[in-house]
Amino acid sequence: MVDAGSPASARTNMPVARHVLHVHPNREVWTWAAAVSIAADLRRDLTLQPRARLLLSGGTTPGPVYHALSQAPLDWERVDVGLVDERWLLPDDPESNAWLVRHELLQDHAAPAHFEPMTQAGRNIEGAVATANAHARREATVAVFGMGDDGHTASLFPAMNDFERVMKSQRDYVAIDASGCPGAREWPRRISLTPHGIARIPHRLLLLHGERKRAVFEQALVSGDLERWPVLTTLDSDHGTPLHVHWYE
Template identity: 65%
Template sequence: MVSPSASKPIESGDRFVLFVHASTDEWVWASAVAIAAELRRDLALRPRSRLLLSGGTTPAPVYQALAKAPLDWPRVDVALVDERWLLPDDPDSNARLVRTHLLHHHAAAARFEAMTQSGRRIEEAVAIANAHAQQPTAVAVLGMGDDGHTASLFPGMADLDRVLASRQSYAAVDATGCPGARNWHRRISLTPAGLAAAHARVLLIQGASKRRVFEQALADGDVKRWPVLAALGGGEVPPLQVHWCA
């Protein structure tokens, strides 16, 4: 356990706030506290709160810590930032990761929305995700790949222009040819419109290489080359909260 003073931002502005943590343990604790604080704030304002989570190995320990937070979890709807076109019990699905690492302890009482379902076409899955997205989102938890992707928005993706311009919160994407997508090319992803609708966005990254990627993205400014830039704040959109440790 670390003191709250260890989590003061070292860089901030209208587009992002960077928190640097001295250790992995501190990073896990502070990230979970930040997410819980956003949920607690939202639960004080409305009957239910919506939490969007990303997959990948990086956020798993944060989800495990968040599961122990004493929140009013029966009033929390947990959904996904993106999903591979896999059944929800597939070991490589984001749904399986969230169930394994978050939905226990206090968080077992939350309501979970898996995007995919046996017999459901991808067009149906996107329509249902967009219907659920009509509810206000308290916080979206994001990751970032070495290629600068976030959610399932990959640089060089064939239909990236369409997805970036979409007014819907979710879209089906084809990431064929994108190394960051690995073997899972067919996906559903939150769009920039969906990201902007979240009251708070929290980016969880670790390691010197990820920080360099984020800094390169900021310096370049091209969202097509660095889709993570779609998560930045500005205007009426609150700053992106970035939590990093070496």
């Protein structure tokens, strides 16, 4: 699918797709299609360079994909796994994104992967952000995003405090104060990739499930208003690569 307001490619004058929508008939096909696509990106990078880097989101949607990916026969010892965002919770908290990644992905074949949780006992939020930015010096291969019904992605929420500063930041990760944003639920303190950090990632997947989310995403595309729909940040890439949206009903 090529969306309307796409920039034209200089060479061909054809519109460059900013996203490709993959519609899957059911959860099983969606799960395996997304897992196979991520594994292929990692495998390609592992043939070209010593290590590959995978960034993952939390939430209720991606668990089955992470579980399927854990069964991919890759050289996982050469894969670094980081987070797109994290709630200000320790990794052993079942509500943390680190907990989800550990329990769904870092099992079976993927157990030897090197995981970089963002939070650690005794580390303050500035220290955690600095460590995340140090890890981000190495470009990620592929990242998995989710989207809330309010149009947030990662921990970029509409109407959050310091929205302008976060959106214009030239750092990959920043601390987030999403107090008053219902989408942040009971965890307003967070760490998130910025739009700058997102644009550096060549392969980006957005995992969506259900009619409601598809409608929200389409509303965001039509509106084009990044402030109202931060999920639109996943469309932008320094590499000129489209966002791959995987959806099932």
